[in-house]
Amino acid sequence: MxxxxxxxxxxxxxxxxxxxxxxxxxxxxxxxxxxxxxxxxxxxxxxxILRTHYSVKENVELAHKSWSVFNDFAAYLGDDEASCGLVKCGYMIVAAEGDKLEPLRASLDQQKAQGIPLEILDTAQARERMPIARFDDAALIGYEPEAGFADxxxxxxxxxxxxxxxxxxxxxxxxxxxxxxxxxxxxxxxxxxxxxxxxxxxxxxxxxxxxxxxxxxxxxxxAPERHAVLALECAEAPYTFAMPVFKDLASEGMLYYRSYGGNQMLVSEGVVGEKLSVADPEQGDIPMDYVVDVGTQVAQRFPAYETAGIASSWTGVYDVTPxxxxxxxxxxxxxxxxxxxxxxxxxxxxxxxxxxxxxxxxxxxxxxxxxxxxxxxxxxxxxxxxxxxxxxxxx
Ligand SMILES: Cc1cc2nc3c(=O)[nH]c(=O)nc-3n(C[C@H](O)[C@H](O)[C@H](O)COP(=O)(O)OP(=O)(O)OC[C@H]3O[C@@H](n4cnc5c(N)ncnc54)[C@H](O)[C@@H]3O)c2cc1C
The missing domain is CATH 3.50.50.60 (FAD/NAD(P)-binding domain)
Incomplete structure (x- = not known):
């Protein structure tokens, strides 16, 4: 042996x-x-998606320490050719009036106390970074410049x-x-x-x-829980790599978004998914009702996406603890x-x-x-x- x-x-x-x-x-x-x-x-x-925004302070610390690795990945691995595919576009999070507003404020305050670079944006500043979104319902907008996404x-x-x-x-x-x-x-x-x-x-x-x-x-x-991810295409309002990852606490599905390259936007829900009885990472069905529901929420935030097409979609499984x-x-x-x-x-x-x-x-x-x-x-x-x-x- x-x-x-x-x-x-x-x-x-x-x-x-x-x-x-x-x-x-x-x-x-x-x-x-x-x-x-x-x-x-x-x-x-x-x-x-890579961000340090968490409301559990221990997670902020884990994410913060990890970000410094993603941000200097090749040097960390001691391999000039190593890449994590980092796109450092920042992270914007929005809450409207309602039950998410104070938790967001408290989380941003906590992040600041933990030394995370953070900005609170007004709607004009938010629009500058994210010209394809509307912000008329936004009561609080947080922006984390040291964030983005990777592969x-x-x-x-x-x-x-x-x-x-x-x-x-x-x-x-x-x-x-x-x-x-x-x-x-x-x-x-x-x-x-x-x-x-x-x-x-x-x-x-x-x-x-x-x-x-x-x-x-x-x-x-x-418990295994399946989630769907959609890539939407909209030539009139491309979600470019320069635009931040976006978290919409004001939407019913607490949707998250990022650029998917070209004219495409990646979007998925930040709520409970489909509970599976066994661990099965195979692709599941994405019902048309789900696409319509998510599409409607997307168009509320990104009006030009009312006529967007689906470029691709997939499902993935989370390992969810209590x-x-x-x-x-x-x-x-x-x-x-x-x-x-x-x-x-x-x-x-x-x-x-x-x-x-x-x-x-x-x-x-x-x-x-x-x-x-x-x-x-x-x-x-x-x-x-x-x-x-x-x-x-x-x-
Ligand atoms: C749709 C989706 C979107 C996500 N988005 C994000 C995001 O934006 N940001 C973020 O931070 N995280 C995100 N996550 C979560 C993140 O991707 C996962 O937490 C992470 O990839 C899990 O890595 P892992 O190594 O724990 O698991 P896995 O990649 O699942 O690896 C587990 C491995 O164990 C092997 N294995 C299991 N049992 C055995 C055995 N008995 N013998 C041999 N091999 C075994 C499997 O084959 C598998 O390769 C997302 C997850 C999903 C599904």
Whole structure:
């Protein structure tokens, strides 16, 4: 049986980041296993938005530290050719009068207190940055210049390439079928190509985390939820790369938007999606009623898009926890097991720092941020990570 110091299950953007950071922190023999290929899980379905706007202050810190990595990605990986596809266009968030207004104000104040560069815009300033939108209902407009979007698949494959350069072995098309344990301690994994011995295992299995729950007989709350993403085309009002990512708290679906290049706008909902009974990342149906409903909301904010066409669409699956925030760190009661899952639709922007702190936790090093708030135990103690908007899709 081959022996490794650390085995990582999953080579999405989180597992790949973990692998890179393990090598950077000096781990000697690391094996990453994925039953598919690098980044081909839910990472490939991501909208790629990067911002630090959160109402949970711990998330602001994770996102802030991660932004500095995205913003200087090639240097961080020590590879001139590495790219995360960053488009640094900023992030604008709008609330109208109503129940989202004070939570937005409080979140922006908190971000400022945490040292995030932020501006409050009046409608004329907002229109300058976003000439295709209307702002007559806007009661508060926040703008984060150090934000934008990037390519999650490219990021995952770049982390993986850097990890391989650092000596990590990554094996694709290998399924982990069981966690091997002795006396409450991890001793390896059983896979489709045989067993591997390891004293430490890191699971970054995302929507497939229920498999780990089965192997360990632990309760690991997470539910798969499907979301649709639309790319709309409008030649009269192109959403250019110079225009910010846009979050519309005033819309019924709390829609988020970004440029999709050319004349295209990417749009999706920021509310609860379609609950699935099993983890299935395959493409789902996007009903015409859904398209009409989202299209109507888009046209309310971007009037020229009333006549927009659909250029493309896809679905992706979130790994949703009860408080819409991830579980990070050791799993109590099992020595040698570290988990990172439950990103609930916002894990890409956190992936650089999450990968680093999971690697630190696995190697027994101090972590850059405290993992205590993200502990699995919060679901039993009730110390949930509740943001200023309350529990739900806006963390
Ligand atoms: C539609 C959509 C839009 C999103 N938009 C954004 C956004 O704008 N900004 C943002 O920050 N985040 C966004 N996210 C979330 C973000 O993309 C995810 O949180 C992130 O990509 C998850 O990465 P991961 O590595 O945890 O999971 P995955 O990429 O799903 O990787 C998990 C891997 O584990 C492997 N695996 C699982 N079980 C096993 C096993 N037993 N054996 C071997 N391999 C196994 C799988 O094959 C898979 O490759 C979005 C997500 C979706 C679906």
């Amino acid at each position: 081959n022996t490794y110091d650390v085995v990582v299950i999953g080579a999405g953007v989180v597992g790949s980041s973990v692998a890179y950071h393990l090598s950077k922190l000096g781990a000697k023999s690391v094996l990453v296993l994925d039953r598919a290929t690098i980044g081909a899980g839910t990472t490939a379905q991501s909208s790629g 999650a698949y490219l990021t995952a494959t770049s982390f993986a390439r850097a990890a391989r350069r650092g000596g990590v072995t990554i094996r694709e098309n290998v399924s982990v079928n069981q966690l091997l344990m002795e006396n409450g301690k991890v001793v390896g994994v059983s896979t489709s190509i045989g067993d591997f011995a390891a004293g430490t295992v890191i699971s970054t299995q995302n929507i497939w985390t229920p498999e780990l729950a089965g192997w360990t007989s632990k309760t690991l709350p997470v 408080d819409w925030n991830p579980v990070l760190g050791a799993l109590p009661g099992i020595e040698g097991l570290v988990v990172g899952y439950g990103f609930s639709g916002h894990g890409f922007k956190l992936s650089p720092t999450v990968g680093k702190v999971l690697a630190q936790a696995a190697l027994g090093l101090p972590t850059d941020v405290s993992l205590e708030p993200y502990s699995i135990e919060r679901f039993a103690t009730g110390a949930l990570l509740t943001g200023k908007y309350g529990l739900g899709a806006v963390s």
